[in-house]
Amino acid sequence: MTASATRPTSTGRRVERQRGVAELSRRSKIGLYALLVFWTLVVVLPLYWIMTTSLKSPIQVNDGPYYIPFVDFKPNLDAWHWALGTEGGQTRRAFVNTVVVGLGAAVLTVGVGALASYGLSRLKYRPRLASVVAFIVGGAAAIVFIAFGLPWQLAGVLGMGIFAMSVATWARRFEFRLSNDDISFWLISQRILPPIAIVLPLYVFFQQLSLLDTQIALIIAYVGANVPIAIWLLRDFFATIPLDLEESAAMEGATRLQTLRKIIIPLAVPGLVATFLFILVFTWNEYLIATVLASAHAQTMPLMIVAQNATRGPQWWNMSVLILIMSTPVVVIAFFLERYIERGMLIGAIKH
Amino acid sequence: MSQTKERTDHKSSASGDREFELFPHEAATRRWVLSPAVVLVILLSVFPLIISAYLAFSRFKFVAGGFEIVWIGLGNFRKLLTGSQSRRFLGAAAPMPWWGWALLAAFVGGMVFDWIRALRRSAGRVSAAARVRISAARLVTTIIGAVLLALVIRTLQPGGFPGTVVVTLVFVVVGVFFQYLIGLSLALAASQRLRGKRFFRTVFLIPMTITPVGAAYVFRMISDTGKGPLEPLWALIFGRGEFTWVQSPWGARIAIIIADTWQWTPFMFIILLAAVEGVPDSLLEAAKVDGAGVWEQFRKITFPLILPVSLTLILIRFIEAFKIIDLPQVLTGGGPGTATESLALQAVYEWRGINLGGSAAISYALLVLTTFFGLVLVTVGRRRALAQIG
Numbered sequence A: 001m002t003a004s005a006t007r008p009t010s011t012g013r014r015v016e017r018q019r020g021v022a023e024l025s026r027r028s029k030i031g032l033y034a035l036l037v038f039w040t041l042v043v044v045l046p047l048y049w050i051m052t053t054s055l056k057s058p059i060q061v062n063d064g065p066y067y068i069p070f071v072d073f074k075p076n077l078d079a080w081h082w083a084l085g086t087e088g089g090q091t092r093r094a095f096v097n098t099v100v101v102g103l104g105a106a107v108l109t110v111g112v113g114a115l116a117s118y119g120l121s122r123l124k125y126r127p128r129l130a131s132v133v134a135f136i137v138g139g140a141a142a143i144v145f146i147a148f149g150l151p152w153q154l155a156g157v158l159g160m161g162i163f164a165m166s167v168a169t170w171a172r173r174f175e176f177r178l179s180n181d182d183i184s185f186w187l188i189s190q191r192i193l194p195p196i197a198i199v200l201p202l203y204v205f206f207q208q209l210s211l212l213d214t215q216i217a218l219i220i221a222y223v224g225a226n227v228p229i230a231i232w233l234l235r236d237f238f239a240t241i242p243l244d245l246e247e248s249a250a251m252e253g254a255t256r257l258q259t260l261r262k263i264i265i266p267l268a269v270p271g272l273v274a275t276f277l278f279i280l281v282f283t284w285n286e287y288l289i290a291t292v293l294a295s296a297h298a299q300t301m302p303l304m305i306v307a308q309n310a311t312r313g314p315q316w317w318n319m320s321v322l323i324l325i326m327s328t329p330v331v332v333i334a335f336f337l338e339r340y341i342e343r344g345m346l347i348g349a350i351k352h
Numbered sequence B: 001m002s003q004t005k006e007r008t009d010h011k012s013s014a015s016g017d018r019e020f021e022l023f024p025h026e027a028a029t030r031r032w033v034l035s036p037a038v039v040l041v042i043l044l045s046v047f048p049l050i051i052s053a054y055l056a057f058s059r060f061k062f063v064a065g066g067f068e069i070v071w072i073g074l075g076n077f078r079k080l081l082t083g084s085q086s087r088r089f090l091g092a093a094a095p096m097p098w099w100g101w102a103l104l105a106a107f108v109g110g111m112v113f114d115w116i117r118a119l120r121r122s123a124g125r126v127s128a129a130a131r132v133r134i135s136a137a138r139l140v141t142t143i144i145g146a147v148l149l150a151l152v153i154r155t156l157q158p159g160g161f162p163g164t165v166v167v168t169l170v171f172v173v174v175g176v177f178f179q180y181l182i183g184l185s186l187a188l189a190a191s192q193r194l195r196g197k198r199f200f201r202t203v204f205l206i207p208m209t210i211t212p213v214g215a216a217y218v219f220r221m222i223s224d225t226g227k228g229p230l231e232p233l234w235a236l237i238f239g240r241g242e243f244t245w246v247q248s249p250w251g252a253r254i255a256i257i258i259a260d261t262w263q264w265t266p267f268m269f270i271i272l273l274a275a276v277e278g279v280p281d282s283l284l285e286a287a288k289v290d291g292a293g294v295w296e297q298f299r300k301i302t303f304p305l306i307l308p309v310s311l312t313l314i315l316i317r318f319i320e321a322f323k324i325i326d327l328p329q330v331l332t333g334g335g336p337g338t339a340t341e342s343l344a345l346q347a348v349y350e351w352r353g354i355n356l357g358g359s360a361a362i363s364y365a366l367l368v369l370t371t372f373f374g375l376v377l378v379t380v381g382r383r384r385a386l387a388q389i390g
Helices: A026-053 A058-062 A078-086 A088-122 A129-147 A152-168 A180-192 A195-208 A215-240 A243-251 A256-285 A288-293 A301-307 A316-350 B002-015 B027-056 B075-081 B098-122 B128-156 B164-190 B197-209 B212-222 B231-238 B249-277 B281-289 B294-321 B326-331 B343-352 B356-389
Strands: B058-063 B066-071
Touching: A026 A316, A026 B164, A026 B197, A026 B212, A026 B249, A058 A316, A078 A088, A078 A316, A088 A180, A088 A215, A088 A256, A088 A301, A088 A316, A088 B027, A129 A152, A129 B027, A180 A215, A180 B027, A180 B356, A195 A215, A195 A288, A195 B027, A195 B343, A195 B356, A215 A256, A215 A288, A215 B027, A243 A256, A256 A316, A256 B197, A256 B212, A288 A301, A301 A316, A301 B212, A316 B197, A316 B212, B027 B058, B027 B356, B058 B075, B058 B356, B075 B356, B098 B128, B128 B164, B128 B356, B164 B197, B164 B249, B164 B294, B164 B343, B164 B356, B197 B249, B212 B249, B212 B326, B249 B294, B249 B326, B281 B294, B294 B356, B326 B343, B343 B356
Parallel strands: none
Antiparallel strands: B058 B066
């Protein structure tokens, strides 16, 4: 008897699938372990080096490689004292900013993305292409007005007026309509944008709203940047949820809200969690947009890490401490949510 | 094959006639469900993009009491392609070697062959307009592909010097290739019946969660031939104090590709693992009964089944990798010279130098390049999927 006998059937919470038709030969087992152990070393060595560096003094770092604490160098907690004591206020602020911005943006992104992907997989949209073009023309006109010195409130009203007039006049004549697939493709394609292409307009935008260097500005910017990828992943999760369940619920007289709460959301949890984790990795660690939109008050951890490469050269020991502090929460979250990713992300990828 | 069946079903239910309006009289729901995402994307991506487009055709400068944006047409692009920035952007080309011509001829020949085949196949089946579209798409692909290929070959020759376009392409193609290869090998290994699987899975995930800036600093420490942990190794290979990674152009590029691979292999690994584990045992068993070896099982069963996932993964990584910036910025600062400067990094440097027009022009070049490769990947992927069904 081979794999089919050893695989647990539907019992047990977590069904561990076993691959490989026959028992592996001893030699191939050794080969596989060699590969896995090799990559574990590749992964762990840099992490180990951060940990030991965080326990070194500047002299110990600059004198050459010392490997094992207590054996070839005497560890000290100076860098930790610096990060948590002397500069404790700054570290705390940066950490809180990272948590608020990272978590807030990730939660909002998944929320907005889930709503949109639910709509795109369950409802039919047939917007006129001409209306969309009219909207963009109106917005572009508003931008031009602002460039010519009009206050933004007035320019906004004028832009909306142009949009409304276009819809009422020429846009009506064109019958060409977009489908759900077009909308999805358009939303997803926004992920291609290099952040640097949109960062200057965003800077001006948040400056006009007096939101520069605030957590809110960062959250809004991150949600905008990550919503496309959330839709990309979530749309396919929703598509895998069978329609029949909702149909029978609808026939029994459930409202859409009830169906959402009782059927869709429970079934979509793995996908939502996997997407959340994936987006969290982006928002928690983002650097480029943060450098432009945040300086002092909203400084996040990546900015603080880079700031340690100041006039006196990189302060490796301090950086190491900061990297450890900021990465630990994500590693812990990833550890607990890992089982969802394995199941969840596959569906998203496979269905696309 | 059941997988491809599912795909087609899914497709037809999304765009076909099956009406999925279960709850009538809910026009409001329809609107508020989608509009937050659409409004956000229009506000934060589309309008900024329009402004950047305007900037790409203008010169930005500070004047007394503010700034001024002057329309200069194609000036910024001319500067990149033929002007003062062309050495940095495109690089310096060496003469084309004979094998370069051969490669180019093979590429163009292959595209023409494919074009003729597509026209033959579609003869009498599709409208004239569709045939024009088929030809136009292939023509554009051939031209852009040939130009890029010639650029890559000529600037990477001895005597040549790659610009940011080619450097970015090298990072993306080589990096994603290794990430996929390593991710797939690890996924295949970790899916076998081995003890301690769960441990490996969890550990392999960690690099993805480290901030790219942090990873870049860590690799700067590790690639340091004097004080890094691998100092004895470097001393053994290159001699003590003889060599530093970041001072040799290819050394610096390799360091960046290694760091990128370290960080993003987990992404490939975790999804490919799920895909490999999704391959039904019964198929593998049947193949084994037919006398297929391990390699045959992989080539004939596992690989075709994970191909759709693989293509999506590679597409996602391509899109993200084209924007590579944190690693070169921190690890090498784009140096030595501009040897490791990616397009995104060049755009940021221009931005810092208050050359906003030039920066926007580079961003647009990057956008076009990414879109080109994205579309090629999507098209090839779709054709592969169709071939599987047919």
